[in-house]
Amino acid sequence: MSSNKPVTKKLINTVESCVDDNLRGIVTAFPQLRLHPKHRVITVRTKTDTGRVAVISGGGSGHEPFAAGFVGAGMLDGAVAGGIFASPPTGNVLYAISHLHKYNSGGVIVILGNYTGDRLNFGKAVEKARINGIKVEPVIIGEDVASSNNKTGGRGICAEVYIYKLCGAMSVKGYDLTTIYKMTTDVSKCLATLGVCLSACSLPGQPPLFEIAQDEMELGAGVHGEAGIAKMKMGTSKEVVGLLLDKIIAHLRLVAGDRVTAMVNNLGGTSILEMNIISADIKEYLDRKQIKLERLYSGHMKSSLEMHGFNISVLHLTKENGDFWLGLLDAPTTAPGWPAGEFSVGHHDNIGDDENVLQSFTRKATVGPSLSKQQQDIFRGCLKSAAEELVQSEVLLNRLDSGCGDGDCGITIKKFGQAVLEYLSRGAVEYPSNVLWQLSEIAETDMGGTSGGIYSLGLSAASQSFASERAVTPAAWLAAWESSMAAITKYGGAEPGDRTMLDSLHAAYEAFRQNQGVDLKQALLKTSEAAEKGAKETASRIARAGRASYVAKEYLQDEDAGARAVAIWLKAVIKYMLSKI
Template sequence: MEGSKKLINSPDTCVDQMLAGVVGAHPSLLLHTKKRVVQQRNWDRQRGIVGLISGGGSGHEPFCAGYVGHGMLAAISAGSVFASPPAYSVVHAIRCIATDNPGGALVIIPNYTGDCLNFGLAVMQARNEGLKVQSVVVGEDCALLSSQHTSSAGRRGMCGLLFVYKICGSLAEQGLTLDELHDEAEKVITCMSTLGVSLSSCSLPGAGPLFTLQEDEMELGLGVHGEAGIERLKVCSADEVVGMMLDRLLSSLSLSSGEDVAVLVNNLGASSQLEQWLMCGLVQQQLKARDITVHRIYAGHLMTSLDMAGIQVSILKLPPEVKDKWLGCLDDITDAPAWPGSPASVPVESILAPKTSRDFISIVETEPKIGGPILNEEQCKLLKSCLKAVSESLEAEETKLNELDSGAGDGDCGSTLRRLTEGILKSMDKLTLDRPAVMFQELAHIAESSMGGTSGAIYSLLFMTASNALHKMDQLTAENWGLVWKSGLDGVMSYSNARPGDRTMLDALVPACELYLSSPKETASQTLLAVEQAVAAAIEGCSKTKDMVARAGRASYVSEALVTDFDAGAYGVTVWLRAILDALQRKETTPTTKYTCDNKTCIKK
């Protein structure tokens, strides 16, 4: 499909050039180019206030670099378009803000699987380094609250994140502690609800539209990445659209006559200013008609979805016990360039003078630790052949993996895994093959720096926790390989809500690991048979995903009618497990068993 027109040089460089443009236009911001981290240029580590850190995929501008400034965020980590930033980028942001800062850092995470995994891994690493840091996950989308949606992923993070940034940023300036800010953020989240409507799809740089709407159709309740909504309707009047949205929003917050709110009206990217402000006025009118008082309303391009035409409405309920405090926080002045509030939006002027701060101090990356079993030359050669076989097999399956992913995600699973294999092959001669514990650390870095998004976080967690297990071992036996595998899986599941049966890569990985662990491995032939049986279990698990309901990841937000084939992540697991088996079989002289998968079933030949 021909890509939509965009004023870019290349899809591969557009994010970095966009960030350079943002910082060039706002000298108060500082860009760490290689890490894609934007922070307050004059952040002062010694003043002791808590620094707020957030981030997410690009393509949602001005979210979230536009909200870096005094009274809002101290720093952000930006990912590729619609992809979570890798953990190493988030760790760098935390180091910049929390190092030598007794106040610490509060990491505010949008509730998307990739963000939760990557930011969760980063928080864990930062804590291991002794930094003072807490995190909170923000999810306020009310589209998926009905009984028909059973996703374990929870409510998606939408433009309501801005209420958390602004209120907690103001309270941080006032000197609240990290624990107090964490608790306040949780209160704000429980009082928020957001819903969106779209008249058109968005298109990624270099690609076509993510979905198709007919000229007379609109989508209610869709996500900011183009995930399917709860209902596809015929286009109707703006009054009717606002009425439908408010019905759901007020119900989700249990709002009734006489209550108080603040409101965000978010332009998803391609709606005209006329439509945006028209919708803003209608929201005010209809809330007033329902005897609900709108104390503040902000409108603009707040968290866009590239070139999507549509509007989101986010409502913040103002309970009496926090109403004045939260309104004061919303009114406090900030130099974050994209915050839509101004003195003109405040009924009673209340402006705090910005605090002064000192220049940025650079942070040095930590070195990987050395330890674990040492392999001999023959074992290193076998390990290298396995890595090459995996890389070649995943590259050969790129198109099929993308096709499998197109119905449930954004159709890039194969491309994402191909970037991993390119990173592995490029670094092959530099990998510390004789020390697997170190090599898996290196693979974790390759995964998070080359893949990005959810897949990058999952594979990085898999490799990093496998490395941690290897560091505790004196020798690497066939049995210990199984324990390393199990540790990697435990690491992934400790930061993800996904479990076997949720239609993810775990449906192939877990049964394969369990079968390998339970099989005898006293001889080389027994070990090879154990691997063969593990491959068969992975293929069987992958086949079962065809009939599963997605309950985790981006596919959990998509209509079941659109998810009709294998899970792409599970199929990817079968690809690299089969490649490992082939490499091991080439070393042995035993008869080989070949496996193949077509688009309908997996079979043994």
Template sequence: MTSKKLLNSVEGCADDSLAGFVACNPDLQLLQGHRVALRSDLDSLKGRVALLSGGGSGHEPAHAGFIGKGMLTGVIAGSVFASPAVGSILAAIRAVDQAGTAGILLIVKNYTGDRLNFGFAMEQAKAEGIPVEMVIIGDDSAFTVLKKAGRRGLCGTILIHKVAGALAEEGVGLEEIAKRVNAIAKAMGTLGVSLSSCSVPGSKPTFELADDELELGLGIHGEAGVRRIKRAPVDQIVTLMLDHMTNTSNVSHVPVESGSSVILIVNNLGGLSFLELGIIAEATIRLLEDRGVQVARALVGTFMSALEMPGVSLTLMLVDEPMLKLIDADTTATAWPHLAKVPVTRRKRIRTAPREPSAVPEATAVGGVAPKQMMLVLERVCTTLTGLEKHLNALDRAAGDGDCGTTHSRAAKAILDWLKEDPALDSPAQVLSKLSVLLLERMGGSSGALYGLFLTAAAQPLKTKTDLPAWSAAMDAGLEAMMKYGKAEPGDRTMVDSLWAVKQELQAWKSTGASFLPVLTKAVENAEAAAMATKNMEAGAGRASYISSARLDQPDPGAVAIATIFRAILEVLQTQGA
């Protein structure tokens, strides 16, 4: 099945994309009649070496994102995943030469089409008397046996753009830059892994993977890799990648070993979330440091993509202090990240958290819920919520992101883990405060914050008394705090509806003096009825308020969860004869 993409036309997508990038960047210009982007200030390069690069489109922000002072002078773009035309390459060379530059270096990734077309243009330019040199970058570390075509050019190429650009800014000559770049390129390697393929506009995906498979050692044009591996935690995948990249029996390995200092690039191949990139970056830095490798600089983001491919590549380049000076040199290229000019390794990453204030002695459970009952109540609530996970998720999919059950189950597991530590449960106020912290830290989302607010406020009336009227006051305080900050009121189709039903019954109980268990039984029944009634309500708060009421034909999952919690509490107290 052909993938969907937002285009004007398949034929014009490369032109439209480059034109859009230039339209947003006043420092760039298009070369008329060609798919070429150049610095607007070419005249400022008079007497210095210019740098041209390029290749197929579909690798954005490469290549145009790396045009700027301190990096590339211009780029020549081909169609998606296709080498640029010889005529456009030659036109770019001529335009830059006419600005009075002191020679032109072509930085070309090692692909047959790019070698041929850039090489042909270079020979023609030299025949016209233009000083031009070309370096071919191959940083692929996938192949254990070197192919005749050599290593493919991958994300490591942008480091060459940066180093060569810094040398050109220093006024270094063309031949010297080419010589140094060729030496540097031998000290880096790149390896990619992907969850699935990408698809060229108008075409189907280039390969298929099973749900439990990943592709290792693939390029940046949707081509398959060198092997398929089973899906595994990120630590295992990164370990496999680093082992492959640095294995000395691999002819395309990068010579990184204990004591080495490297620059690391964690490059999004197009379809990974920033969440995943962060996980991969942390694992890679930690695992490199475990091997004794010093990470001098780390670049994390999208630098050289393969359209929408959901994968990542890791690039390692050996560096020393002179090399770091070139990497740290200023550039105006928009896709080059702002890097701190200090090593990643050996930097203190953890700040000690402030100590919590000393606890003030609080009332113990005299006349209220005893520690044993508290333990039983919490265990019953947690096991009930864990069993309700799928049902709450199903209810939440109609009005939210389908994770209400998961968040409640996560909270339940956090509480159960805490209970295994055999905590003191004789102070209800301290128990509610601890639960508040647990849910804020472990439950997450708006639910965690709302429960945290409720429990923090509910703990206050229980600091001095723990009798039944104090528990009723705790209910009032918790609900007031939740409504104040959550902005939900009864009738808004939220968990407040169930809580409000319990509150109303408890208020009536305080004035009648009836036995507590019958009152709680009635309160739970009212909470369950209130939860069911939410399916007929117009959502007035929360994520569901953005959804058409026609789609809301199930009860609110938060309200159902609250009613379930109180039902679990009631069942324990009934069993204990409270």
């Protein structure tokens, strides 16, 4: 049946070749691995019998790095790949078992997820291998809480990766097949996984497998593109983590004082930013429950192509075996997909600032000329008018910024305006140098980003200029204005004409400089007109600096957002001044 939904874009060569191309890419990136192309098997390179137990796994492709990404010393000795979300055929699994047994006479342990296709194909391969005299034991992992009430047990989600690490470490230490197999049965009882997805994945050449509303998420989604067991309203990271861990803890019957490790599995399309937030929220939740988090592993373990979502997989470190299992998890491995290392081990008491290091950078002295009471009222009114206009311009500036930036200029400028209004509600404005310095600090701390840096540098330079003046005069303001632009050019790299905020700022400066000897009202009007013209002219200019210079010309059909922001606050200042003349 054809679908009217658009096919999801993917960077592949052909749908038919994508699995094999993927495998070739893995061994290209990691040439110490070996690809057996006819059987879609990846193994470590071996020339002689190690005498150890070989550890192998596999399953459908589309779950990368699972399973080939975990091939390496201390984890898997080999992995066999099926088609996208499809179990590999029995013959390929048997090839992997036979090849690895040739170089690992201690036997073979075969790890597979609890899915019908894998159970059948891997199971038949194991039986054939046994008939041929190979010592082999299959381990079926099914730790999914969402499907745990099924007759055959829960699905294998991502906890297989735990088993890879534990088995691989035991093999390196020389444990025999029976002992390793016994460990897997003990660990399997202590594992539970549950996850959510925010958007579906799509098979190569196909549209998304299902739809999720903008304000919804699927609880208990599978790793083969399956929808979840329930649609739920979107929540914050803390809320979603709490929902998942509530169910996982109940499933494992964890209580205060228990020790655990947690794995955060990226289903493919979740940003690292989100993954880090989730990790922090897991720690916070477990602390509240007085459950000790010994290790946290975050990254792509068993993905679902580009699905936006994640799983939390918890291993209960029991009193009997917890320390032993933890030692195996900490053991070294060369497997490229394993996300842990020396930095994963340690106590979680590592958050805190050194509050003393920046104290010497605080400006303490009152400097420069002061304003009269009447001048202070005008200065405060100018700043207030400018800040209010910037707050009101959020939508316009975001729209102008969306073509060449990340569409947040309005948000950034609004933060600045709000912070300035807060400062004016309590701060003195007697000394322009001090006020400009405080505004530069506000731009640095409240505004943030590139715009915050530019405004902070410019205001700081203007403050320093005013500190050397003896009186507040138009010439003093012009000198501060010029110093501000020079600092922006020095550190930002832009000059007037480069389609940046300087276009509006410099045009207004020149107008005021050239008209300062005439009537003040006329000088201000000319300055306002120049600021407006400078902003408008950026629409037809070629971007030579700033973020806009990184994008194609066709995206730059409107004014520069930074230049428009300058025109907005300059015109607001001038309008207020004109009302007082």
